[in-house]
Amino acid sequence: MLRIMGYELKMLWRNNAVRTVLFGYIAAFIMTVWVGRDYLERELASQRWIEKQHQAEVQKWEKKENIDPGYLAYYLFMPTFQDPSPWSALFSGNRKAEYNNLRVRLLALHGQVYASDIQNTENNLLGSLDLGFLLIYILPLIIGFLSVNILADEIQTGRWSILSSQALSESHLLLSKLFVRFILVSLINIALWCVVTLWADIPWDKHWAFALALLQIYQGLWFALIGLIISWRGRPISNSLAFVCVWSLAAIIIPGALHLHTFSSYRSTDGLEVMIQQRQAMNDSWDKDRDTEFRRFLEAHPEWSATQPLGPSFHWKWYYSMQQLSDIVVQDAAKRYEGSRIEVARLTRSLAWLSPALVLELAWSQISQTDLESQMAYFRQLVNFHEALRNFYYPKFFFDAPMQPEHVKELPRFVYSSPESPLPWWAVWVLLAGILVFLMAIPLKSVVRFQKKPDGL
Amino acid sequence: MKARICLHELRMHWRSKAFWFLFPLAWLLTLLIMLASWSELRDFQSSQVRWQQLNNQLWEDQPDRHPHRVAHYGSLVFRNPSLLSFIDPGVDHATGSAIFLEAHRQNSASFTRSTQSQAFLRFGSLSAATIILILWPLVLIVLGFGTVSQERESGTLKILESLGVRLSDLFIGKALAYLVLSLGLLLSVFLVGAISLGSLQGSVSSHEMIRLLLLFGLYLIYCGLWSVAILAVSWFTQTPRQSLMLLLALWLGLVVILPRFLTATVESIHPYPNRTAFDILIEQDIVRQGDSHDPNDPHFDEFKRKTLEKYGVEKVEDLPVNWNGLVMAEGERLGGEVFNEHYKNLQDIFTRQKSLIAFFQPLNPYLAMRELSARIAGSNAAHFNHFEQAAEAYRYRIIQELNALHTEQIHLKDDRTQKVRRDEWKRFEAFSYESPSLDWSLQGSLASFISLALWILLSIIFLNGLVIRWWRNVTNHGL
Numbered sequence: 004m005l006r007i008m009g010y011e012l013k014m015l016w017r018n019n020a021v022r023t024v025l026f027g028y029i030a031a032f033i034m035t036v037w038v039g040r041d042y043l044e045r046e047l048a049s050q051r052w053i054e055k056q057h058q059a060e061v062q063k064w065e066k067k068e069n070i071d072p073g074y075l076a077y078y079l080f081m082p083t084f085q086d087p088s089p090w091s092a093l094f095s096g097n098r099k100a101e102y103n104n105l106r107v108r109l110l111a112l113h114g115q116v117y118a119s120d121i122q123n124t125e126n127n128l129l130g131s132l133d134l135g136f137l138l139i140y141i142l143p144l145i146i147g148f149l150s151v152n153i154l155a156d157e158i159q160t161g162r163w164s165i166l167s168s169q170a171l172s173e174s175h176l177l178l179s180k181l182f183v184r185f186i187l188v189s190l191i192n193i194a195l196w197c198v199v200t201l202w203a204d205i206p207w208d209k210h211w212a213f214a215l216a217l218l219q220i221y222q223g224l225w226f227a228l229i230g231l232i233i234s235w236r237g238r239p240i241s242n243s244l245a246f247v248c249v250w251s252l253a254a255i256i257i258p259g260a261l262h263l264h265t266f267s268s269y270r271s272t273d274g275l276e277v278m279i280q281q282r283q284a285m286n287d288s289w290d291k292d293r294d295t296e297f298r299r300f301l302e303a304h305p306e307w308s309a310t311q312p313l314g315p316s317f318h319w320k321w322y323y324s325m326q327q328l329s330d331i332v333v334q335d336a337a338k339r340y341e342g343s344r345i346e347v348a349r350l351t352r353s354l355a356w357l358s359p360a361l362v363l364e365l366a367w368s369q370i371s372q373t374d375l376e377s378q379m380a381y382f383r384q385l386v387n388f389h390e391a392l393r394n395f396y397y398p399k400f401f402f403d404a405p406m407q408p409e410h411v412k413e414l415p416r417f418v419y420s421s422p423e424s425p426l427p428w429w430a431v432w433v434l435l436a437g438i439l440v441f442l443m444a445i446p447l448k449s450v451v452r453f454q455k456k457p458d459g460l
Numbered sequence: 461m462k463a464r465i466c467l468h469e470l471r472m473h474w475r476s477k478a479f480w481f482l483f484p485l486a487w488l489l490t491l492l493i494m495l496a497s498w499s500e501l502r503d504f505q506s507s508q509v510r511w512q513q514l515n516n517q518l519w520e521d522q523p524d525r526h527p528h529r530v531a532h533y534g535s536l537v538f539r540n541p542s543l544l545s546f547i548d549p550g551v552d553h554a555t556g557s558a559i560f561l562e563a564h565r566q567n568s569a570s571f572t573r574s575t576q577s578q579a580f581l582r583f584g585s586l587s588a589a590t591i592i593l594i595l596w597p598l599v600l601i602v603l604g605f606g607t608v609s610q611e612r613e614s615g616t617l618k619i620l621e622s623l624g625v626r627l628s629d630l631f632i633g634k635a636l637a638y639l640v641l642s643l644g645l646l647l648s649v650f651l652v653g654a655i656s657l658g659s660l661q662g663s664v665s666s667h668e669m670i671r672l673l674l675l676f677g678l679y680l681i682y683c684g685l686w687s688v689a690i691l692a693v694s695w696f697t698q699t700p701r702q703s704l705m706l707l708l709a710l711w712l713g714l715v716v717i718l719p720r721f722l723t724a725t726v727e728s729i730h731p732y733p734n735r736t737a738f739d740i741l742i743e744q745d746i747v748r749q750g751d752s753h754d755p756n757d758p759h760f761d762e763f764k765r766k767t768l769e770k771y772g773v774e775k776v777e778d779l780p781v782n783w784n785g786l787v788m789a790e791g792e793r794l795g796g797e798v799f800n801e802h803y804k805n806l807q808d809i810f811t812r813q814k815s816l817i818a819f820f821q822p823l824n825p826y827l828a829m830r831e832l833s834a835r836i837a838g839s840n841a842a843h844f845n846h847f848e849q850a851a852e853a854y855r856y857r858i859i860q861e862l863n864a865l866h867t868e869q870i871h872l873k874d875d876r877t878q879k880v881r882r883d884e885w886k887r888f889e890a891f892s893y894e895s896p897s898l899d900w901s902l903q904g905s906l907a908s909f910i911s912l913a914l915w916i917l918l919s920i921i922f923l924n925g926l927v928i929r930w931w932r933n934v935t936n937h938g939l
Contacts, residue, residue, distance in 0.1 A: 038724040124551035125841040129719035259586025274571040286533040364579035
C-alpha cells in the first residue's frame with residue numbers, strides 16, 4: 004500500500020501540468036493573503052489617521068476659554084470603528100460592503116447610521132478576491148483536475164490491468180490513489196495555513212483549528228464527489244464534464260439564484276420610511292407648540308423631567324430632545340428595517356446548505372466576524388454609544404451641570420467589543436452530511452465490482 | 461461547403477445528449493433570470509416613483525417656515541435604475557437608492573439594495589448578462605471542445621482533407637455552427653427582452669431599443685470570439701481531452717481569475733479614502749478656506765468688508781438685505797467648491813484604477829465586454845455618478861434659492877423667529893432627471909472597441925486558415 008502511494012506521489016511530481024497547477028495555487032494563495040493583509044493594514048492606518056484628526060479637534064475645544072456644550076455636541080463627531088478581526092484579511096465576507104467606521108454626534112441617531120461607504124463599485128462587477136475565494140471556488144477545481152480521471156486515465160493507457168494485478172483489489176488501488184491526492188492537497192494547505200497564521204497574526208486557538216478542520220472536511224466533500232463520479236466508470240471527458248457541471252452549480256448558479264430569491268425579501272423601502280418619517284418629525288417640531296412637544300419627550304424619558312420649564316428663547320435641551328423624539332417616532336420603522344435585514348441573514352443561513360461553497364462562506368465569515376451578525380452587533384453597540392453620549396451631555400442641558408473645556412476629555416469613547424461568536428458547528432454537520440450523501444449515492448454494484456480483483460480490463 | 465459543414469456540426473449536436481441537457485437549461489435559466497429581474501425592476505421603479513411623489517408633496521405641504529429651516533428639512537431624490545438594468549444590472553445593486561439633500565452637507569446615497577450576504581455575490585448578481593458573459597462560454601466549451609480534435613482522433617479530419625475540403629471552409633462552417641447556437645439563445649432572450657422593455661415603458665422608446673440592439677450585437681460578437689477560440693484550441697491540441705483541459709483553463713483564467721487579481725491589485729496600487737476620511741478631508745478644507753460659523757474667520761472678514769463696500773454702508777445692520785442669508789450663501793458656495801474638488805479627486809482615483817484594468821482589455825476580451833455591456837445598459841458607475849452629480853447640482857440650486865429667500869425676505873433683527881409664506885415652496889422646481897444619451901454612455905470606450913476589433917480581426921485571420929498555413933510552414937505539422 005505504502006509502496007503504491009509512494010509511486011503515485013512520484014508520478015504526480017513528474018507530471019508537468021500537475022506541478023504547474025500546484026505552484027500556481029501556492030502563488031495565488033500567497034497573493035490573496037497579501038491582498039487581504041494590505042487591505043486590512045490600510046483600514047487600520049486610515050482609522051489611526053481618523054483618530055488623530057479627532058484628537059486634534061478635541062484639543063482645539065479644550066483650548067477654548069469656555070464651551071457651549073450644545074455647540075460641542077453639534078460639531079464634534081465621535082469616531083467609531085468595528086475593529087477588524089485578523090481573520091478578515093483572509094475571509095472578507097461582508098466587511099468591504101458595509102460601513103464600519105461611522106462617525107456619530109448627538110443628533111438623531113437614525114439620521115446618521117444608514118450612509119454607505121465609498122466603493123469603486125465598478126470593481127465589484129469584476130469580482131473581489133480573498134483567500135476564501137481561492138479555497139472555496141478554485142481549490143475544488145484543482146482537486147478535480149488532480150483526481151477525477153484517476154481510473155479513466157489508467158484504463159485508457161492500459162496500465163490499470165497491470166497495476167491492479169499486483170494489488171489486493173481495485174478499491175484498494177483507487178482509495179490509495181485518492182488518499183495520496185487528498186494528503187498532498189491537505190499537506191500543502193496545512194503548511195500554507197500555518198505560514199499565513201504567523202504572517203497575519205492569527206491566534207492559534209480553537210477558531211484556528213476549527214477553520215482548518217472545516218477546510219479539510221470541505222476538501223473531503225469534493226473528494227467524495229469525485230469518488231461518486233469515478234464509480235460511474237465514465238470516459239475521462241464525461242468525468243471532467245460532470246465535475247465542471249457540479250462545480251458551476253455549486254459556485255455560480257445556486258448562489259446566484261438564492262441571491263435573487265433573498266433579494267425580494269429585503270425591502271430597502273423600510274429604510275426609506277425611517278429617513279422620511281424622521282426628517283418630518285424633526286422639522287415639524289419647529290412648527291409645533293414647543294412646550295407640548297417637550298412634555299412629550301419628558302414623558303418618554305422621565306429621568307430628565309426634574310428640569311426647569313422651557314423659557315421663551317432657544318434652548319439646547321429642547322433642540323436635542325426633539326432630535327431624540329424623532330428617533331422615538333421612527334422606532335417601529337427602524338425595527339422593521341432591521342428586521343428585514345435579519346430576515347435576509349436568516350434566509351441566507353437557512354438556504355446555505357444547498358451549496359457547499361455557501362456553507363463554507365458563511366461559516367468562515369462567522370469566524371472572521373465579517374458576517375451580517377457582527378455588523379448588527381456593531382450597530383447595537385452604536386446605539387448604546389449614542390446613549391452614553393446623551394448621558395454625558397444631557398445633565399449639562401437639563402440640569403445646568405457645569406461644562407469646562409477640560410471636561411471634553413471625559414467624553415465617552417467608542418470601543419468595539421467583538422461578540423463571542425459560537426463555532427459554526429452547523430457547517431460541519433452540513434458538510435459531513437454532504438459527504439455521506441455522495442458516498443451513499445455510489446452504486447452498490449460498482450462497489451462490489453471494485454472489491455473484486457480485476458478480470459483483465 | 462461552409463453551409464454543409466455548419467449543418468453537419470449542428471446535426472451532430474442535435475443528436476447528442478449533452479446538447480439536449482445544456483441548451484434548454486441555459487435557455488430556461490437565462491429567460492427565468494431575466495424575467496425575474498424585469499419584474500423586480502418594475503416594482504422597484506414604481507416604488508421609487510411613489511417615494512419621489514410623496515417627497516415632492518411633503519415639500520409643497522410645508523407650513524410657513526424660516527428658509528434655513530427648509531434648507532435643513534431638505535429634499536430627497538430617488539434613483540431610478542436604467543431600464544436595461546434587467547439585462548445587465550451593472551453596479552446597480554451596490555449603489556444607494558435615495559439621496560438626502562440638505563444644507564451644508566453632500567450626503568451619500570443610502571440604502572443599497574445589496575446590503576446582504578456577499579456570499580451570494582461572488583460571481584456577481586445572476587443576470588442575463590452574467591449568464592451570457594460567464595456561463596454561456598462554458599456551455600460552448602463543453603459542446604465544442606472536440607470539434608476538431610475529435611475529428612483528428614477518429615481520423616475523419618484526414619478524410620476531409622483528402623476530399624479537398626479547404627481549411628477556411630471547415631473553420632468558418634464550424635464557427636458558424638456555434639454562432640448559430642448562440643444566436644438561438646440570444647434571439648429568444650432579446651425578443652423577450654424587447655417585449656418586456658415595451659411593457660415596462662408603455663410605448664417603446666427608440667433609444668432603449670437601439671441600446672438593446674447594441675447589446676445583442678455585442679453579445680453575439682462575444683459568442684463568436686469564444687467559438688473561434690474553441691476552434692483554435694481544438695485545432696492546436698492533439699486529443700479532445702487536451703482541448704477540454706486547455707479551454708477550461710482559458711475560461712477560468714480569463715473570466716474568473718484574471719479580473720479578480722486585477723481589481724485586487726489596482727485597489728492596492730491606487731487606494732482611496734473611506735467615507736469618514738473623505739468627509740473629514742472636506743471639513744478640514746472648508747475650515748481652511750473660510751468657516752462661516754467662525755465670527756473671526758479671515759475669509760468672511762474679507763467678504764464682509766466687500767459686501768459693506770458694495771452697498772456703501774458701515775455695518776451689517778444697515779444692509780438693505782439680510783447679512784445672515786449672505787453668509788449662508790457664501791458658505792454654501794465655498795462648501796460646494798471644496799466638495800466638488802474632492803469628489804473629482806476621488807473619481808480620478810477610480811479612473812486611474814479603471815485604466816490600469818483597461819490596459820489588459822486587449823489581452824482579455826471579457827474585460828472589454830463587461831465594460832461595454834454595462835455602459836450600453838446604462839448601469840455602470842459613470843451612470844450612477846451622473847445621477848449623483850445631477851442630485852448635487854439640484855441640491856446646490858435649491859439651497860441657494862432658499863438662501864436668497866433668507867437674504868431678501870427675512871430681516872436681520874430677530875432673524876430666527878421670522879417665517880416665509882408657504883406659497884413660496886410651491887414655486888420650487890421639482891427634481892427631474894434625464895438619463896444620459898447613448899453618445900454620452902459610450903464616451904471613452906474607444907479603447908474597448910479597438911481591442912474588440914483586434915480580436916475580431918485575429919479571428920478572421922484564423923478562420924481563413926492563414927494562421928494554420930503559417931504554422932504548418934514553420935513546424936511541417938500535418939493534420
